[in-house]
Amino acid sequence: MNETRKLVEQENVVEENHEEVMTRQVASHDDVPVFRTKDLSVFYGDFRAVRDVNVYIKAREITAFIGPSGCGKSTVLRCFDRMNDLIPTARVEGTVEYHGVNLYDREVDAVEVRRRVGMVFQKPNPFPKSIYDNLAFGPRLNGVKKKADLDVIVESSLKRAALWDEVKDRLKASAMGLSGGQQQRLCIARCIAVEPDVILMDEPCSALDPIATARIEDLMQEIKRDFTIIIVTHNMQQAARVSDQTAFFTTEVNPESDRRTGVLVEFDKTQKMFSNPSDSRTEAYVTGRFG
Amino acid sequence: MALSTPSKFGASSAAGLTERITNGKRDVKGRVVEWLLLATLGVTLLILVALIVNLLDRAWPVLNGRFGDFLSSGLDASNAQEAGVWQAIRGTLTLAIIVIVVSFPLGIACAVYLEEYASRSRLARLIRINVRNLAGVPSIVYGILGLTIFVKFAGGITGGRTVIAGGLTLSVLVLPVVVITASEALRAVPRSIREGAMGVGATQWETVRSHVLPSAAPGILTGTMLALSRAAGEAAPLLLVGGITGLLRTGNLSLWEQITDGGFTSMPVAIFSYARQTGADFQAVTAAASLILLVLVVVINGLAIWLRNRFERNW
Numbered sequence: 001m002n003e004t005r006k007l008v009e010q011e012n013v014v015e016e017n018h019e020e021v022m023t024r025q026v027a028s029h030d031d032v033p034v035f036r037t038k039d040l041s042v043f044y045g046d047f048r049a050v051r052d053v054n055v056y057i058k059a060r061e062i063t064a065f066i067g068p069s070g071c072g073k074s075t076v077l078r079c080f081d082r083m084n085d086l087i088p089t090a091r092v093e094g095t096v097e098y099h100g101v102n103l104y105d106r107e108v109d110a111v112e113v114r115r116r117v118g119m120v121f122q123k124p125n126p127f128p129k130s131i132y133d134n135l136a137f138g139p140r141l142n143g144v145k146k147k148a149d150l151d152v153i154v155e156s157s158l159k160r161a162a163l164w165d166e167v168k169d170r171l172k173a174s175a176m177g178l179s180g181g182q183q184q185r186l187c188i189a190r191c192i193a194v195e196p197d198v199i200l201m202d203e204p205c206s207a208l209d210p211i212a213t214a215r216i217e218d219l220m221q222e223i224k225r226d227f228t229i230i231i232v233t234h235n236m237q238q239a240a241r242v243s244d245q246t247a248f249f250t251t252e253v254n255p256e257s258d259r260r261t262g263v264l265v266e267f268d269k270t271q272k273m274f275s276n277p278s279d280s281r282t283e284a285y286v287t288g289r290f291g
Numbered sequence: 292m293a294l295s296t297p298s299k300f301g302a303s304s305a306a307g308l309t310e311r312i313t314n315g316k317r318d319v320k321g322r323v324v325e326w327l328l329l330a331t332l333g334v335t336l337l338i339l340v341a342l343i344v345n346l347l348d349r350a351w352p353v354l355n356g357r358f359g360d361f362l363s364s365g366l367d368a369s370n371a372q373e374a375g376v377w378q379a380i381r382g383t384l385t386l387a388i389i390v391i392v393v394s395f396p397l398g399i400a401c402a403v404y405l406e407e408y409a410s411r412s413r414l415a416r417l418i419r420i421n422v423r424n425l426a427g428v429p430s431i432v433y434g435i436l437g438l439t440i441f442v443k444f445a446g447g448i449t450g451g452r453t454v455i456a457g458g459l460t461l462s463v464l465v466l467p468v469v470v471i472t473a474s475e476a477l478r479a480v481p482r483s484i485r486e487g488a489m490g491v492g493a494t495q496w497e498t499v500r501s502h503v504l505p506s507a508a509p510g511i512l513t514g515t516m517l518a519l520s521r522a523a524g525e526a527a528p529l530l531l532v533g534g535i536t537g538l539l540r541t542g543n544l545s546l547w548e549q550i551t552d553g554g555f556t557s558m559p560v561a562i563f564s565y566a567r568q569t570g571a572d573f574q575a576v577t578a579a580a581s582l583i584l585l586v587l588v589v590v591i592n593g594l595a596i597w598l599r600n601r602f603e604r605n606w
Contacts, residue, residue, distance in 0.1 A: 083486065088411035115492030125483035127502055137501065138491035187487070194491050 072262025181212025389458025398469025452533020472514020
C-alpha cells in the first residue's frame, strides 16, 4: 500500500518536472531562433578550419550538419557549447548567438552554457562509474542532493532515453558493462538528466550497429518534443530520416596555401535539400556523386 | 584459373601449396633474436638470484643465530653482537610517513596544475622539462640542499639534524618523480571523460575532482609507491642531514623528543655504518640488514603492483 503511494508520488514529481520543462520551452519557443551564427569562423592556431558560417537553429527541431570529413561540421557544433575552449589553440571569430546572447562575449560563463546545451559525443563516453552515478552527476552539480529526488530524475531520464527497462535492475552496476548502443543511450540520458535546452550530437551513431542506430534515431524523434537537437552526421540517409533542417558543409582548397577550409554550402529545409537543392555541390553530395 | 595462386609462389598444385605453407623456410633470424632476448633476461635474473643467495649466505649467522635479537637491537657499529636494526626500521618508517605526508599531496597538486590548468602555457612546458631534469639530479646534491635549507636555514623549525630534516630532504628528492608519474597518469585519462563531465556543466575543478583524479588514482598511486621505495633506499642525502652512523642511543626520550632532537638513522644509513666495519661478524650484520631493506622495498613495490591491478580501468 505504502509502496503504491510512493510510486504515485514519484509519478507526480515526474509530471511536475515535465510540466516545468514544457512551460520553459514554450516561453523560449516562438520563432526566435535558439542559435544564430553570424560569419562564424574557427581557427586552430593560424589555420582557419571553417569560415563564414551563417545558420539559425529553431527550437524543438532537429538540425543536421552533413558533409565530407574535415569540412568543419563538428568544429561548428562544438562552438554551440563552447567545447572548443578545451582545445588550447582554438579561436573563434564572428558570433554565436544563443537566444540573442553572443556565447563568445567576455561575460559569458562557458560552464553555465554547457548546463543548458548538452552534448553527446561520437564515441560513447560513460564515466567509469555506476549507471546511477552517471545520471546523478549532472543533477548533483545543479544542487539536487536528496536521494529521493535523484532517484526520480535517474528513472525519468532513463525512461526518456528508452533505456530504463534494460537497466532498471542493475543501476548500481558499472556503465562500462553496457553495450555500445546502450552506452550511447546512457550518454543521452545523462544529457537529459540536467534538463538542457539543446542537445548537440556529434556523430552519435558512427560507432554503433544499424539496430542501435535505429533505436537512437527513434529516440531523437521522441525527445525532439522537449529539446532542440543539432546532429552532425556522415550518414546522409540519417540526416534525411531524422532532421527538419539540414546544413551542408564542404571543403575548399586555398590555392595559395593548399590548405583546406570548411565552408557552409547550403542550409535549408531537409526535404528541399534532398529533393531540390539550390547548389549543384549539394546535389552532387546528396546523390552520392561526391564525398 | 584467373583466381589461382600467383605463379611466383610456385604453388600450381594443391599438393605443392600444402608443402610450401607447411614446410617452408624457418624464420632463422627471428629465432635467434628470440633466444638472445631470452638470454639477456636470464642474465638479469641470474644477477638478482646471485645477489639474494649471496646475501642469504652471508647473513646466515645472524638470521639463524640471533635474528630476533638483531631486529630488536639498536644501532651499534662497535660490537657486532649488539648490533641491530630496530632504530633503522623505525627511522625508515618515520621518513616514509613524512615523505607521504609532504611530497605526495604537493607533487599531485603540482601535476594537476601542470596537466589540467596550465597545459597550454609556455611556462608550464618549461617547468615540465625542468621537473624532468630535477628527477635526474644526483641524490647527494639534494643532501647538500637539505643541509643548507632544512638543517641550517630552517633549523629553528626542524630542530637541526633531525628526522624531520631528513624526511623533508627525501620529500624534495622524490617530488619530481611524484610530479612526473602523476602527470603521466593524468594525461592517460581520455579527453572524452573530461568532455563528458564538462558537457553536463561541470566546472574544471568539478571535472578534475569527480572524474579525472579518480580515474588517474591507480596510476598516481603506483608512481608514488615507487617514489616511496626510492626514498626508502637513499643513504647519501641522509648522511649529510644528520643520519646517525656508529652508535645511536635514544635513552629515555619520548617519541616526540626522539623525533625532534633525538638523532635518527635509517636502513640504508645503518647498512652503510655496518659495512664500514671489518670482520666476518659485521659482514653478516650488513648482509642481514640489506636483506631486511630488500624485503621492505619489495613489499612497497608489491603493494604498488597490487594497487595497480586492483584498480586498473579499461576504457
